Amino acid sequence: xxxxxxxxxxxxxxxxxxxxxxxxxxxxxxxxxxxxxxxxxxxxxxxxxxxxxxxxxxxxxxxxxxxxxxxxxxxxxxxxxxxxxxxxxxxxxxxxxxxxxxxxxxxxxxxxxxxxxxxxxxxxxxxxxxxxxxxxxxxxxxxxxxxxxxxxxxxxxxxxxxxxxxxxxxxxxxxxxxxxxxxxxxxxxxxxxxxxxxxxxxxxxxxxxxxxxxxxxxxxxxxxxxxxxxxxxxxxxxxxxxxxxxxxxxxxxxxxxxxxxxxxxxxxxxxxxxxxxxxxxxxxxxxxxxxxxxxxxxxxxxxxxxxxxxxxxxxxxxxxxxxxxxxxxxx
Numbered sequence: 001x002x003x004x005x006x007x008x009x010x011x012x013x014x015x016x017x018x019x020x021x022x023x024x025x026x027x028x029x030x031x032x033x034x035x036x037x038x039x040x041x042x043x044x045x046x047x048x049x050x051x052x053x054x055x056x057x058x059x060x061x062x063x064x065x066x067x068x069x070x071x072x073x074x075x076x077x078x079x080x081x082x083x084x085x086x087x088x089x090x091x092x093x094x095x096x097x098x099x100x101x102x103x104x105x106x107x108x109x110x111x112x113x114x115x116x117x118x119x120x121x122x123x124x125x126x127x128x129x130x131x132x133x134x135x136x137x138x139x140x141x142x143x144x145x146x147x148x149x150x151x152x153x154x155x156x157x158x159x160x161x162x163x164x165x166x167x168x169x170x171x172x173x174x175x176x177x178x179x180x181x182x183x184x185x186x187x188x189x190x191x192x193x194x195x196x197x198x199x200x201x202x203x204x205x206x207x208x209x210x211x212x213x214x215x216x217x218x219x220x221x222x223x224x225x226x227x228x229x230x231x232x233x234x235x236x237x238x239x240x241x242x243x244x245x246x247x248x249x250x251x252x253x254x255x256x257x258x259x260x261x262x263x264x265x266x267x268x269x270x271x272x273x274x275x276x277x278x279x280x281x282x283x284x285x286x287x288x289x290x291x292x293x294x295x296x297x298x299x300x301x302x303x304x305x306x307x308x309x310x311x312x313x314x315x316x317x318x319x320x321x322x323x324x325x326x327x328x329x330x331x
Contacts, residue, residue: 024316088145093239108298
């Protein structure tokens with residue numbers, strides 16, 4: 001019976017710590033009364049009173065007569081932050097380090113986290129499985145690879161500050177650090193000299209809110225600047241089955257594009273140039289490259305993302321979405 005009672009006290013203790021951490025409660029701030037705790041915790045009032053007494057004895061909370069109880073010490077606070085980068089294994093084919101874009105992104109993220117004096121943790125999840133308990137031990141985690149298939153329920157179960165990178169979802173309240181390609185698309189169409197240009201846009205088979213947003217932006221820009229151009233859209237798998245290129249070859253032979261853009265895997269550049277009957281320009285989303293494409297500077301982007309994460313850790317009540325990173329168009 002005593003062991004059961006101790007277990008209940010430990011469960012309530014962990015529940016309160018998680019609740020206060022999720023709220024972003026700071027030292028010196030008021031905590032809920034025992035009756036308020038009863039409304040959001042499934043514990044008896046006796047267990048709540050005993051646990052609060054223990055926390056007071058340990059110096060974690062302080063009770064002021066007639067004023068309530070206050071957080072005196074937060075055990076989950078450390079001298080440095082623990083920041084994680086977690087990718088979806090069901091989306092990033094072959095793992096994070098087999099994807100050139102995400103490899104450079106992770107390296108830049110880690111470098112900035114470490115240079116800020118914090119601890120970096122790399123991990124993964126799947127559409128169905130999330131390491132929620134591990135996330136609870138971290139201060140903040142950036143996630144990438146959220147699609148329609150991703151089950152989102154677990155995201156609300158962690159006390160960790162979750163953010164989404166290169167992803168946007170109206171079903172989540174998390175911060176969305178996304179890449180805005182629309183200005184780069186604009187620049188590409190403005191750069192096109194010929195009034196009639198054949199453009200082949202490769203759209204990923206991995207359906208996600210971000211994929212839809214980019215395709216929508218491209219089509220909207222083309223309606224303004226590319227009315228006389230001939231556009232062709234095809235779906236490609238740039239993650240899991242990159243050797244399956246029959247539809248790319250067929251599209252090139254049929255449309256004879258002057259420009260191939262969108263989700264272009266680096267291994268396809270040589271194939272596109274070989275199959276094309278004329279010189280073709282290739283514009284893909286690239287990171288830290290000087291060659292043609294829609295370019296992201298990883299260091300610059302991380303210097304935008306991490307200060308915003310630190311700010312949100314300091315104030316969990318921030319609700320506005322951060323500005324998106326504007327990709328550059330390199331001719």
